[in-house]
Amino acid sequence: MTLLGHFSLWAALLVGLWGVVIAFSGKWRTRPDLAASVNRSTYALLACLLVASFALMVGLLKHDFNIEYVASYTSRNLPEYFLFSAFWAGQKGSLLFWAVVLATFSALAQFLTSRRYADLLPYVAGVTSLVTVFFVVVMLFSSNPFERLPFTPPDGNGLNPQLQNVGMIIHPPMLYLGYISITIPFAFAMAALLSKRLDTGWILAIRKWTLLSWLFLSIGITLGMWWAYVELGWGGYWAWDPVENASFLPWLTMTAFLHSVMIQEKRGMLKRWNLGLIIGTFLLSIFGTFITRSGVISSVHSFTQSGVGYYFLAFLVVSAVVSFALLYLRWPLLKPDVKLESMLSREAAFLFNNLALVGIAFSVLWGTLFPILSEAVQGTKVTVGPPFFNRVNIPLGLFLLALTGIGPLIAWRKASASNLQRQFRWPVASGLVVMAGLLLFGLSNFYAIVALSLSGFVLGTVVQEFYRGARARHRIHGESYLAATYHLFGRNRRRYGGYIVHVAILLYFVAFAGAAFRVDQEATLKPGESAEIRSPYGHTYTLTHVGVSQYEALNRVVSVATLEVARDGKKLGLINSEKRQHVDSFGRPQFQPSTEVGIRYNLQEDLYVVYAGSVQGTEEAVFRFTINPLVVWLWLGGVLLIIGGITTMWPSEAGAIRPIPAAAAERPEPVGV
Amino acid sequence: MTRSARYLLRRGLLPLVMMALAGSLGAQTGAPSPQEEAGRLYNPGAVQERAPTVDLDNDEYIKELEKGLRCTCGCNLDIYTCRTTDFSCATSPALHREILALHNDGKTAQEIMDDFVARYGDEVLMSPKPEGFNLAGYLVPGIVMLVAGLLLTAHLLRRRRGGVVVPVVGASSGEPPPGIDASPEELERLRQEVLREDG
Numbered sequence: 019m020t021l022l023g024h025f026s027l028w029a030a031l032l033v034g035l036w037g038v039v040i041a042f043s044g045k046w047r048t049r050p051d052l053a054a055s056v057n058r059s060t061y062a063l064l065a066c067l068l069v070a071s072f073a074l075m076v077g078l079l080k081h082d083f084n085i086e087y088v089a090s091y092t093s094r095n096l097p098e099y100f101l102f103s104a105f106w107a108g109q110k111g112s113l114l115f116w117a118v119v120l121a122t123f124s125a126l127a128q129f130l131t132s133r134r135y136a137d138l139l140p141y142v143a144g145v146t147s148l149v150t151v152f153f154v155v156v157m158l159f160s161s162n163p164f165e166r167l168p169f170t171p172p173d174g175n176g177l178n179p180q181l182q183n184v185g186m187i188i189h190p191p192m193l194y195l196g197y198i199s200i201t202i203p204f205a206f207a208m209a210a211l212l213s214k215r216l217d218t219g220w221i222l223a224i225r226k227w228t229l230l231s232w233l234f235l236s237i238g239i240t241l242g243m244w245w246a247y248v249e250l251g252w253g254g255y256w257a258w259d260p261v262e263n264a265s266f267l268p269w270l271t272m273t274a275f276l277h278s279v280m281i282q283e284k285r286g287m288l289k290r291w292n293l294g295l296i297i298g299t300f301l302l303s304i305f306g307t308f309i310t311r312s313g314v315i316s317s318v319h320s321f322t323q324s325g326v327g328y329y330f331l332a333f334l335v336v337s338a339v340v341s342f343a344l345l346y347l348r349w350p351l352l353k354p355d356v357k358l359e360s361m362l363s364r365e366a367a368f369l370f371n372n373l374a375l376v377g378i379a380f381s382v383l384w385g386t387l388f389p390i391l392s393e394a395v396q397g398t399k400v401t402v403g404p405p406f407f408n409r410v411n412i413p414l415g416l417f418l419l420a421l422t423g424i425g426p427l428i429a430w431r432k433a434s435a436s437n438l439q440r441q442f443r444w445p446v447a448s449g450l451v452v453m454a455g456l457l458l459f460g461l462s463n464f465y466a467i468v469a470l471s472l473s474g475f476v477l478g479t480v481v482q483e484f485y486r487g488a489r490a491r492h493r494i495h496g497e498s499y500l501a502a503t504y505h506l507f508g509r510n511r512r513r514y515g516g517y518i519v520h521v522a523i524l525l526y527f528v529a530f531a532g533a534a535f536r537v538d539q540e541a542t543l544k545p546g547e548s549a550e551i552r553s554p555y556g557h558t559y560t561l562t563h564v565g566v567s568q569y570e571a572l573n574r575v576v577s578v579a580t581l582e583v584a585r586d587g588k589k590l591g592l593i594n595s596e597k598r599q600h601v602d603s604f605g606r607p608q609f610q611p612s613t614e615v616g617i618r619y620n621l622q623e624d625l626y627v628v629y630a631g632s633v634q635g636t637e638e639a640v641f642r643f644t645i646n647p648l649v650v651w652l653w654l655g656g657v658l659l660i661i662g663g664i665t666t667m668w669p670s671e672a673g674a675i676r677p678i679p680a681a682a683a684e685r686p687e688p689v690g691v
Numbered sequence: 692m693t694r695s696a697r698y699l700l701r702r703g704l705l706p707l708v709m710m711a712l713a714g715s716l717g718a719q720t721g722a723p724s725p726q727e728e729a730g731r732l733y734n735p736g737a738v739q740e741r742a743p744t745v746d747l748d749n750d751e752y753i754k755e756l757e758k759g760l761r762c763t764c765g766c767n768l769d770i771y772t773c774r775t776t777d778f779s780c781a782t783s784p785a786l787h788r789e790i791l792a793l794h795n796d797g798k799t800a801q802e803i804m805d806d807f808v809a810r811y812g813d814e815v816l817m818s819p820k821p822e823g824f825n826l827a828g829y830l831v832p833g834i835v836m837l838v839a840g841l842l843l844t845a846h847l848l849r850r851r852r853g854g855v856v857v858p859v860v861g862a863s864s865g866e867p868p869p870g871i872d873a874s875p876e877e878l879e880r881l882r883q884e885v886l887r888e889d890g
Contacts, residue, residue: 252768252776259767358847366847373839381832388819388828396824401761403769403817410832538754538775542743544729568733575737599737610779611739628775633743635735640744642775 020085023073023164027154030066030117033059034151041144056140060128063150064121071118074111074163078104084170087111087163093176094603095573100177103187106194107177109311109326110163115191117153120146120198127202127227135223141209142202149201156329176573179600179612185245189238193265196235197303200268202227204300204341207293211344216289216351221279226667232276233663235269240656251613251628253538253644255652258407263386264306267379271299274375277368277425284430285365286355290345291372293352297341302379304334309386360432367425374418381410416468419527422520423476426483444482449475469531473524480517487514511668518662525655532623532648540630544638551643559625559645560584564592566629566637575599577611579629579639583618593618595629595641623647739779747791756800757790760807761815769817 037059040046046053074087078101083089091104091111106115124146128139157163180186203224210220242265243255256262275295281288308330358365385402392400427441452474456467484503491502507514541549543563552558564580577597583590596614601607616627626644633640732738747753757771764782766773770790774783793803807815819825 250776252772254772257768257772361844361847369843369847370840373836373843377832377836377839380835384832385828392819392824392828399812399814400819400825400828401767401814401817402819402828403761403767405759405818406828409818410829414836538749540744540748540775542741565730566732566738568737575734577732577734577738597738599734607736611737612779630775631739631741632732632735633729633741635738635740636729636731638729638743640741 019073019076019080019082020164020166023070023077024162026066026070026073027158027162027164030063030070030121031151031154031158033062033066034147034154037063037147038144038151041140041147046140053136053140056143057128060121060124060143060147063147064118064125067114067118067121067150067154070164071105071114074114075102075105077164078102081174083172083174084166085163086165086167089167089171089174091174091177093174093573093608095601096174096177097182097572099187100182103181103190104177106190107181107186110157110161110165112190112194113153113157113161113326114163116194116198117150117157119194120150120153120201123199123202124150124205127205131223135219137213138206138209138215138220138223141212142205145205145208146201149205152329152333156326160329161326173603176600176602176608179574179598179609180249182600183245183249185241185249189241189245191238192234192241193238196231196233196238196265197268197306199227199231199234200272200300200303203231203296207296208341208344211293211348214348214351216348218283218286221282221292225279228272228276228279229663229667232269232272233660233667235265235272236659236663237656239265239269240652240659244653244656247649248615248617249613251615251642253536253626253628253642253646254533255649258385258404260386261306261310263382263407264302264309267306267383268299268302270375270379270382271295271302274372274379275299277375278372281365281368287358287365288369289352289354290349293345295372295376297338297345301334301338301341302383304330304337308334362428362433362438364425364428364430364433367421367428371418371421371425374414374421378411378414378418381414382407385410412465415527415530416465416472419469419472419476419524422523423472423479426517426520427479441482445475445478448478448481463531463534466531466534469527473528473531476520476524480521483517484514507665512666515662515665515668518665519659520662522655522659522662525651525658529648529650529652529655532646532651535647537645539643540640541643542633542638542640549641549643551645553623553645554647555622557586559643560587561593561627561641561643563637563639563641566632566639573600573602575601577629577632579641581616581627581641583625590618593625593627595627597629597631619650621650624649742784745791747794748787752800753790753794756803757787759804759817760786760790761817762786763811763815 037056040052040059041056046056074085076082077085077088078092079098081088081092081094087108087110088104091108092101096104104111106112124143127142127146131139131142206220206224206227210216242262246257247253247255272295275292278288278295279292282292308327311327311330360366385406388402389400392398423445427445429437433441449471453467453471456470461467484506487506488499488502491497491505492499495502495505497505535554537551537554539549539551541561543549543561545563545565548560548562550558550560560583562582562584564582566577566579568575568577570576575598577599578594579596581593581595583593593616595616597611598614599607599611600609613628613630616629618625618627624644624646626646628642628644630640630642632638754771757774758769760770762768762770762773762780762783763786764773764780766780768776768783770783770786773780774787790803793806798806804816813819819828821829
């Protein structure tokens with residue numbers, strides 16, 4: 019099987035190179051057979067990489083420990099579903115995973131894109147094949163998943179226990195899908211620049227791809243937060259770790275693009291900016307991979323580090339130089355069709371939204387790279403941790419949250435004073451009501467009050483938009499309000515799906531605000547002893563240690579600490595937290611014991627229990643109890659975000675973007691009709 | 692006798708269940724009080740060994756201090772987060788004990804931080820001291836944002852002054868704009884709806 023894998027990778031390299039050379043030679047312009055050949059080369063590339071993936075998967079499932087990758091990341095007693103996730107658990111496998119997914123997306127882009135853009139497709143194939151070839155080269159010359167060991171060990175090292183979690187089956191592939199799918203919009207942008215076809219056509223061709231990419235990144239990041247929360251046992255979900263930052267950066271620029279592209283579609287403005295954002299997003303996705311794999315910045319994700327990082331650095335530099343040089347060459351062709359008419363317009367609001375998003379991206383990038391810069395300039399290594407990122411990004415995040423409400427309410431082109439008054443009256447009132455309520459309840463944390471009040475404002479804008487849309491349909495078509503609301507989505511899924519995403523984002527902010535009131539407490543308890551922890555809402559939890567039980571499972575010894583939970587004296591039930599000592603197939607311990615937290619959640623707060631360890635090997639156990647207010651809203655926001663994202667992508671006959679006629683001045687978008 | 696009880700008897704399980712019940716009752720009457728020695732684990736090696744909690748572990752002052760200092764195990768986390776995350780690091784509990792010892796010696800938070808910097812270097816601080824080149828770390832994002840915002844505003848205002856004024860076609864004439872397939876009556880009805888909506 020390794021021979022087949024090796025052979026497939028070499029075949030992929032040759033096929034990919036063929037596609038790249040033909041695409042960029044430009045000879046296909048006069049020879050349709052060559053254009054067809056470039057198109058077919060993407061399918062052939064996919065076939066080669068599917069065969070390579072199949073070969074690795076067979077090695078993993080058959081426990082072929084002569085393959086170094088299989089021996090490093092699996093063991094005989096690893097549950098079968100984790101054998102599948104082992105495919106991307108390590109460096110080499112994840113490179114193959116990246117390449118095969120990119121080849122799949124490339125083939126789909128060729129297959130699904132309308133023939134209207136036929137003159138772009140060979141260039142698109144050339145760019146996607148070039149990126150795929152880069153990954154194949156890294157595998158063949160530095161990090162080959164089919165590398166054999168000089169001997170066959172009786173068992174493998176097993177999978178890191180923290181990766182033996184359902185979140186880790188879904189979270190990395192989702193992030194990879196997000197990173198990888200960015201290549202398709204980037205390829206279309208490059209194709210538009212190369213072919214000089216710089217109208218809005220390429221933007222329409224990639225609309226679904228950009229949304230898909232953004233959605234995958236959003237799901238991947240949220241699942242990563244969830245995994246960190248339920249698996250790492252620290253009671254948080256975001257630590258501003260360089261690798262977390264690396265995933266956040268392309269999300270920010272992609273979010274900026276999703277907003278600014280609407281201005282290009284509707285008004286023919288920001289063509290240069292949008293191309294810059296797409297190029298920047300692609301480069302940031304490669305930068306993220308470089309950060310994750312190079313070890314140049316220390317990170318909790320150090321299990322993925324190796325020497326391939328510098329391949330990515332070289333690729334990043336070359337890609338940046340070529341892309342921006344091409345953009346510079348086409349600069350004169352990218353003049354805007356119209357000019358901005360007023361600072362009080364949706365275009366201006368979107369520009370400031372872009373400024374905030376790109377500003378946050380810059381500050382995160384700056385903070386992530388500052389330790390390297392400091393070492394280079396002053397010869398001293400410094401740490402840039404959460405205190406720095408929170409100080410810089412919380413105000414920017416709140417500014418962005420405010421714009422989330424402001425943007426959709428301002429009219430395109432030019433808003434009048436009466437427009438502003440009419441649109442903002444109720445949303446501002448809802449924000450003020452929330453603020454008054456919070457102050458009445460004695461809340462004193464400034465950022466939490468601002469975040470929750472702005473969330474009230476944004477919710478007010480969305481409710482108002484739905485209400486007005488439904489009311490207009492009710493009056494014109496005589497529909498009930500429920501039916502009218504339903505039909506709003508049918509008329510303009512992109513707009514109303516976008517509002518759902520806005521609500522999801524405000525739920526994220528609600529959860530972030532809750533983090534300001536987190537309470538931690540450690541306690542050592544013998545069976546029968548109790549500890550109390552007071553919630554920020556005023557009630558008290560009493561946790562009584564019942565005992566520790568131990569049992570053996572397939573590949574681990576599990577120690578379960580059980581506690582009885584009571585709230586203000588009223589018994590709520592039991593809560594368990596585990597320690598898992600993983601063992602190999604000979605029963606020998608592997609890795610450090612890992613933690614499985616116990617969580618009891620409701621809409622108010624999570625009671626988060628961690629069994630930290632035992633005193634002198636007895637049932638006397640050390641626990642950490644945490645009360646995390648409002649965390650569940652983060653996960654609800656994640657679900658809503660997926661619903662909103664899918665809604666915006668769903669085909670809609672009326673969802674096509676139409677240019678704004680001049681008569682629409684001083685009016686917001688027509689609602690409902 | 693029910694079928695299920697007969698089945699249990701046949702399988703020899705009922706006596707076992709009754710013995711277990713009797714055993715658990717006995718265990719309840721003779722259960723050790725919390726003050727007594729806690730039972731030993733069947734497999735103590737499967738669980739991390741921990742020292743019992745002391746009052747200072749829950750001291751907010753110590754927690755905040757530890758959140759400002761980095762664990763030197765290479766995890767990139769602060770000492771508090773590292774020592775309470777998965778509990779597999781041996782370095783952060785040792786650093787925690789060092790902090791407690793310095794605190795018990797009567798040192799202030801600043802003195803403890805200085806002591807750590809002297810021993811482990813500037814890298815031990817979770818955010819760099821705001822001095823010298825480090826100031827760039829704090830100020831550059833804000834300055835860049837400010838300059839970008841001002842430039843954007845100036846650019847927009849300049850464009851607006853020299854901007855192209857697009858005539859508002861059909862806004863008051865009752866004639867539909869080009870490309871809009873609607874009669875003047877339909878447009879008027881739409882206008883009335885919009886006015887009514889405006890209230």
